[in-house]
Amino acid sequence: MCSMPEPRAAILHADLDAFYASVEQRDDPRLRNRPVVVGGGVVLAASYEAKRRGVKTAMSGRQARMLCPDVINVRPRFDAYVEASKAVFDVFRDTTPQVQGVSIDEAFLDVAGLHRIDVAPFDIGARLRARIRDEVGLPITVGVARTPFLAKVASRVAKPDGLLLVPPDGEDAFLHPLPLTMLWGVGEVTATKLEGYGLRTAGDVAALGEPVLRGLLGPAAGRHLFAVVHGRTPERVVTDRRRGSIGAQRAIGHGRHSPEFVTAALLGLVDRVCRRMRTAHRIARTVVLRLRFEDYTKATRSHSFAHATSSGEDLAATATMLLDAARPLIRERGLTLVGVALTNLESDAVVQPQLSFGPVDTSGMDAAVDAVAARFGSGAVMRASLIKAGDGFSVPMLPD
Incomplete structure (x- = not known):
């Protein structure tokens, strides 16, 4: 054997x-x-x-x-x-x-x-x-x-x-004395809930059966946490999966923000994300708007195209449309963070051409702006609205 x-x-x-x-x-x-x-x-x-x-x-x-x-x-x-x-x-x-x-x-x-x-x-x-x-x-x-x-x-x-x-x-000896907040994937909300039951360390949780954890946290979360505290998480590093989304987000702080400021912040993110996507030779089918409010709640809105695109004009217009639809929610809760992600990515090797009925053909504008940014830096060309509002503190989104 x-x-x-x-x-x-x-x-x-x-x-x-x-x-x-x-x-x-x-x-x-x-x-x-x-x-x-x-x-x-x-x-x-x-x-x-x-x-x-x-x-x-x-x-x-x-x-x-x-x-x-x-x-x-x-x-x-x-x-x-x-x-x-x-x-x-x-x-x-x-x-x-x-x-x-x-x-x-x-x-x-x-x-x-x-x-x-x-x-x-x-x-x-x-x-x-x-x-x-x-x-x-x-x-x-x-x-x-x-x-x-x-x-x-x-x-x-x-x-x-x-x-x-x-x-x-020595995995149990290492893991079990640790506080729950040290465990990857256990957030403050989950940790606080478990602490309410007197569970403060990974060892406390490991002493419970899986059915108990499923009852406390729900089927999926309970099953996952049981696997975590017993060292039964996947052993493989994933290297053969292409990235499914490209995004960025900007924290805009607490307080009242004018609609123009929020729109400028969003468009700056769209421009940055579109450049990264085109550099990676990808096109996107879906635009996702992500919002975080004063009360720390979150919301997402999305729109998918019939055909994937890399057009900065189309993607910016769609992101703005999603933001406009969310204005009532923003006025009610206040806004502290705005983000955008481009998902359902495909290779740009084959692109479905779209008929343009506009007075001006802007198909070459994206390539020209990308070339300037590549040579002189991303701040060399920016929207006029960002000159006053500032490009802001946009950061790459973490993978989902």
Whole structure:
């Protein structure tokens, strides 16, 4: 009989530390070892010097200054962040072809296939951290474990600028003492609900049967959490799936915002997302508008075309239509974040031509604007409405 291979901790979760703030500190020596916040009205990223004073992402700039009066505010430079991300991912892919990007600043790496030709996974993680520090100039934390979930939790525990291995025979000892909020996928709402039943750690939850958790959280959430606390999450890194959406969002802070300001913010996001989509040689069939309100509730609106398109004019018009339809809800609840995503993406190798009945053919405008942005930067050409409203603090959306 063939014996089953011994489980190995060969999944790395690599997560850049305070990414935007670290890029700013790298590029400006005056900011090093000082509390730095990227963003103005809303904190997009905070250096660890600021985090130790209580500053958090998505906090208002006013709250950040109250907690840390000497905080330094820096305007975001998204071109610099994208360039740094590309350099980091080049190191990832030079380490192993099995890379699953999670966001602009983190990824999973499967190094199981290197066990005969390279050092142990923990040592690969140490080398990866050293290379990114030396070649890109940024700190990064790496968790090493048998599954992507455990590797992600390990990197959370090891932050900042750390390296942590979770051996297969020590998974329960590592996981069970952790507070529920440290578990990937367990949000504050779920954790608060469980804490109401006296459940505060992963070990507390692991002592319960799956039927109990399903009764507390519902069938899907209960089943998932039971698998999480018992180490039964998927072991595979997903590298063979093309991205299904491209999006960006902008936090606009609390307070009343004029319709013109919100529209300008949305159109700036549409322009940015369309450029990224066309650069990736993709076309979109669906536009999704995402809104977050003063009471922290959220809403989405979407519209699909009969044929996929890359036309910035058509996509912008559709996003504006969706925003106009949501105006009553915005007036009622107030708006703190607007986002747009292009989904149902297809290759642009074959495009269904559309008849144009307008007085002006704008089919070449997108290509011209893309070319200018590629040569001189994304801020070289922008809508006139954004000159006053500002391009804002738009950030890439995390994958769904």
